[in-house]
Amino acid sequence: MRKKFFLCILLLLSSFLISSERIKIITTTSDIEFILKTLGKERIEVINIVPPSLCPGHFELKLKDLEEIQKGKFILFHGWERWMENIKEGPERIPVEIDGNWMIPDINLKASEKILNLLLEIDPEGKEFFERNFSIYKREIEDLKRECRRLKEKVEGLKVISSIQQRDFLKWLGMDVLHTFTDSEISLKEMKEIVEKGKREKVKIVVDNLQRESISGRKIAEEIGAKYIVLTNFPTRNSYRESLLENLGKIEEALK
Known part of the structure; x- marks a missing residue:
C-alpha cells in the first residue's frame, strides 16, 4: 500500500516537473495553434488568443488577452494581425508568414514545415x-488530399458566388468563382449586378465565411434562389482534418 502511495507521489512530481519545464508559446490563431500542438505535443504549452470562430484580423484585444500573452516565452503570428501593434512588450515575436489559405492541404503542409523549423x-x-x-502529420495530410479528390471531381467547374475569404479554397477545389463579396454591406447597384449574374449563370451555391459572416451573402442567396453555406477558414474543434472534412461535407450536402 505504501509502495503504491509513494509511486503515485513520484508520478505526480514528475508530471509537475515536465509541465513546469514546457516552453510556453502564444499563438494568434487556431491555424498556428493546431500545428504547434500536433508537432510539439507534451514538450510545449500552447496558449491561443483568438477563438477560431472570430476573425483574427479584426480581433479586439482585451486586458485578459494581454495577461495571457505575458505568460509566453514566444508569440507566433501571421503578420497581418493589426492588434499586435497594441502589444508593447512581452514574449519574443516570431512571424509565420505563409501566403494562402491554410485550409488548403498543400499550404497547411508548407506552414507545418515552417513551424517545424521554428520549433527546432x-x-x-x-x-x-x-x-x-511532422512525418506522421505529413502522411495524414497526404491521406486527406486523397479524400478530397472525390469531391473535387464532383465540383469541378461548378459556378459559385462566395466571400472573398473563401475564394482561394473554392478555386483549389476546382470551382468557378464568378463573383466575390466582402463582409461589408454592398451597394444596391452591386447587389443587383451580382444577383442578375447569379441567375444568368444558374448559380446554385453562395458561400460565406464563418469568421466574418456577412448580411450580403445571405441576401444574394435568397435573391438568386441558391443554397447558402458557411465555411470556416480556421480549424475548429481543435482539428484541421475534421474542419476541412466538415467544409467539404457542407459543399457536398449543398449539391443535393
Whole structure:
C-alpha cells in the first residue's frame, strides 16, 4: 500500500516537473495553434488568443488577452494581425508568414514545415521528437488530399458566388468563382449586378465565411434562389482534418 502511495507521489512530481519545464508559446490563431500542438505535443504549452470562430484580423484585444500573452516565452503570428501593434512588450515575436489559405492541404503542409523549423530553433533538444511528429502529420495530410479528390471531381467547374475569404479554397477545389463579396454591406447597384449574374449563370451555391459572416451573402442567396453555406477558414474543434472534412461535407450536402 505504501509502495503504491509513494509511486503515485513520484508520478505526480514528475508530471509537475515536465509541465513546469514546457516552453510556453502564444499563438494568434487556431491555424498556428493546431500545428504547434500536433508537432510539439507534451514538450510545449500552447496558449491561443483568438477563438477560431472570430476573425483574427479584426480581433479586439482585451486586458485578459494581454495577461495571457505575458505568460509566453514566444508569440507566433501571421503578420497581418493589426492588434499586435497594441502589444508593447512581452514574449519574443516570431512571424509565420505563409501566403494562402491554410485550409488548403498543400499550404497547411508548407506552414507545418515552417513551424517545424521554428520549433527546432526554439527547442533543438526535441529535434527527433518534432521531426517524427511532422512525418506522421505529413502522411495524414497526404491521406486527406486523397479524400478530397472525390469531391473535387464532383465540383469541378461548378459556378459559385462566395466571400472573398473563401475564394482561394473554392478555386483549389476546382470551382468557378464568378463573383466575390466582402463582409461589408454592398451597394444596391452591386447587389443587383451580382444577383442578375447569379441567375444568368444558374448559380446554385453562395458561400460565406464563418469568421466574418456577412448580411450580403445571405441576401444574394435568397435573391438568386441558391443554397447558402458557411465555411470556416480556421480549424475548429481543435482539428484541421475534421474542419476541412466538415467544409467539404457542407459543399457536398449543398449539391443535393
